[in-house]
Amino acid sequence: MVVFACAGCGAVLTAPVSRIALPVHARQSYGHVLLPALMEPGTYAVDPEPSGPPWRRWSEAGVADEAEARGVFAPVFALSFGAPGAIVVAPGDTRGTVMIPEWCDGGCMGLDGRGGPNLACAQCGQAVGTRIDDCSYWQTVRLVPHAVRRLTTDAPAHRTIGWQELAEERQGTPPVEQSGGWNPRWQAAVGVALAHMLAASGGAPVAVPGGLVADTFSRALDALLPPGPRSKQAALAGPGLPAPDPAADIVLVPRHPQTGEAWQPSGTAETVPLAADVWIHLAFHHEWLPVPATGGMPDGVLRDDPLPPYPLGLFRPDSELFVHTLARLPAVRQPWLRRIYDQVKGHPYARPF
Template sequence: MFGCAGCGAVLTTAVSRVAMPIHLADTHWETLHPPLLEAGSYAIDPAPYGPPWRHRDEVTAREAAERGRFAPFDRLSDGPPDSILLAPGDLRGTRLILERAGGYCMGIDGRDGPNLACPGCDLPVGTRIDDCGCWQVVRLVPHAVVRLPGPPERPLMDWAELLATGALWHRLSEYRDIPAGAALAQVVVASGGAPVEVAPGPVAELLGRALGALLPAGPGAKRLDLAGPGVGEPAADLVLVPVHPQTGAMWQPRAGAVPVPMDAALWAALAFPPHRTRLPVVGGLPAGVERDDPLPPHPCYPFQPSGNAFRYTLARMPAVGEPWLRTIYDRGC
């Protein structure tokens, strides 16, 4: 639990810490987004956030690297790091600072800095964001809040428990182009610029076309496949593995393949696709029987990982400074 540093008032009942959501790497423009985090959970963003902003001419390469940026940028936040993220519904006892409630068209986008204040002491304590094209989230200002005694955090679940309870499946997976773009960046870096041969199936459907466009073809290709809890370790050079949703730690293979991190919800969708009832190849439904199990929907166009999430992820990896990868970064996916 967190409270106001000025007067100690309770600000949120969220008690369970989770890893930083990968979906922050991008948004869907002019779309009303759901809350970024599940109710009762919070995450801590180590990156600086909010004003003041510094133009790239005012920031040295070393300062940018200390803030986790290794590729060119227009402006960089010089705000405080370690803001606490939570779902708007978990916020308690605050008022909106109306003069800081600017937005695009359907809500507040946080452009004016902290827009939430504690009614007891009037201290600005956080920023609410809920405009279209933005994940709904509240960012508590780290120096304006304190930890309060409260219920214990949810115990860490092991991989077997995560699979058994269905904790790897959540509704944000409908924005799967965002974690796919982040995973694509991780695969490209892990490839070292060599060709990548993608195992047939869900992984090829998700990343095959994009990898074919970004990396060269030819001999000596590295094989990419899926590995993880309940799936095992196939013979491959690179394996997509899930990131623990609570700790942010990757599942580690034992067979020597290079692990490539992937959002756990997207990984679970690839590893355990939903069952689809199939009709016989010949014959059909009996006369007078109406179909009540529609065929699975097919997209109107091939799946494309998020280009913004791809570049967002690369820009935060030191390897982007290598000439071959910088060329890919500048070209985009």
């Protein structure tokens, strides 16, 4: 494990943390509620994208020419020209920092970080990070990469879980919350995967397996891709599952929560990474059967205490993350996919979002 220290005076600024992949919902804004911390305690992630001010609008001279070098292949409202590589930690894992009052901007219930770093090293006063805890945002502290340095500690790092062990644990995230709303983490994960699936489709209609996969993907694919014979087949593939049908053109595979790497199947099918906690639920959690039983209640039978959560409405992928992801895929330069990008970007709440 490591700690992060102030680059100016060497004061330790975090508890010991181990690196994991940046969660796919890191850039999600959701609802009008206070969300929990993005990162699990004792972990950190590195954001590979530039973030924070200065921002430049796409309409400004020269921005479009510089965008591709920053991994953006379609117009966005504004492009960050901040430094890439922000270190993302849970607010509870910070140590020895104080707020910078004049930079504590917020929109409603807390800090949104719009003005840049609002945390300083308590020992020397150097600006070292940005705390974000406003409503609609997953709570984080983003340490400025050039303002901190990483120090190795004696504490053992978290062990990297193997693919097979990940499948055997089967600790997926349920898709529906007790309130009846779809879990925002599912909306984020599917929004990101949907962008990759569209790119893999080549513009052809795509058929997906029935059940929860269809509930979360089919409506969007049918709305965004042209009608006609379903010429491409998608399937789930990954550790713990039988080999996918050789006829599958696209396979939904898990993205490792620690390394960020996508599981690699054999064969030539296009792979679409999906957040592991969502993929595990799709792969291994099946709906209970509403059948009568006598005597004791056997496993797998629908129970009425507590009632299983069912959604109150149709599933809607996160449109902001869909657009964000699609803009960063080189395939968006193809005219058919660029039309979809422009359509969703211009009308982010239209069907199926």
